[in-house]
Amino acid sequence: MVGVLDSKDSSGFMDQNDVAIAPITAVQGSLTGYGSLSQIIIEATSADTVTDAQNEVTAILNEQLKVTNAAAEPFSVRSASQLLSTTESTSRTFTVLLGAVAAISLLVGGIGITNIMLVTVTERTREIGIRKALGAPKRTVLTQFLIEATVLSLIGGLLGVAAGVIGSRFTIAGIKPVVVPSSIALALAVSIAIGLFFGGYPASRAASLRPIEALRYE
Numbered sequence: 001m002v003g004v005l006d007s008k009d010s011s012g013f014m015d016q017n018d019v020a021i022a023p024i025t026a027v028q029g030s031l032t033g034y035g036s037l038s039q040i041i042i043e044a045t046s047a048d049t050v051t052d053a054q055n056e057v058t059a060i061l062n063e064q065l066k067v068t069n070a071a072a073e074p075f076s077v078r079s080a081s082q083l084l085s086t087t088e089s090t091s092r093t094f095t096v097l098l099g100a101v102a103a104i105s106l107l108v109g110g111i112g113i114t115n116i117m118l119v120t121v122t123e124r125t126r127e128i129g130i131r132k133a134l135g136a137p138k139r140t141v142l143t144q145f146l147i148e149a150t151v152l153s154l155i156g157g158l159l160g161v162a163a164g165v166i167g168s169r170f171t172i173a174g175i176k177p178v179v180v181p182s183s184i185a186l187a188l189a190v191s192i193a194i195g196l197f198f199g200g201y202p203a204s205r206a207a208s209l210r211p212i213e214a215l216r217y218e
Contacts, residue, residue, distance in 0.1 A: 113149055133211040142204065
């Protein structure tokens with residue numbers, strides 16, 4: 001029988017719609033020679049009979065290969081659902097690893113922002129004292145340094161987004177990255193949150209300075 005197979009969903013690295021099927025004897029005689037088989041693809045009659053088909057295939061192979069010990073079978077029988085489960089498990093593992101790397105990067109960046117803002121507060125102690133002596137409320141000083149920390153973090157986020165957009169223009173290992181607009185918004189939102197969180201302590205320290213002590217600072 002000669003014809004065209006129905007269109008199928010593709011998964012993994014193999015396109016199920018890019019397959020040619022021919023009798024094994026014809027292929028061995030005309031194309032590949034008489035070699036051993038490395039893979040046999042079998043289609044179950046329905047999704048409900050996949051397990052039964054696997055059991056039947058295993059029994060037939062054991063009989064043909066004269067396998068007496070099931071634990072030492074020289075073959076493996078896998079279904080598409082098992083391959084999909086393995087792929088999803090691998091994807092989850094990489095997601096966790098990437099999340100851990102991102103969390104460490106955010107922590108290091110946040111500590112850097114805290115250190116920079118603490119140095120800024122120290123260098124501007126007299127300025128803070130003058131402002132508070134002239135009547136600037138604690139809330140104003142706190143807001144000022146929070147904004148500075150947030151802007152600093154946001155600049156870092158924008159640079160990271162720019163690097164990601166530029167990187168998406170290249171094909172990496174045969175894969176063309178795609179930038180999702182929501183991921184850009186999420187990255188910038190996280191940058192703002194990091195700036196507010198890690199800039200909170202330096203800003204609070206600046207707002208808590210007493211005018212007299214700040215003016216005496218050398």
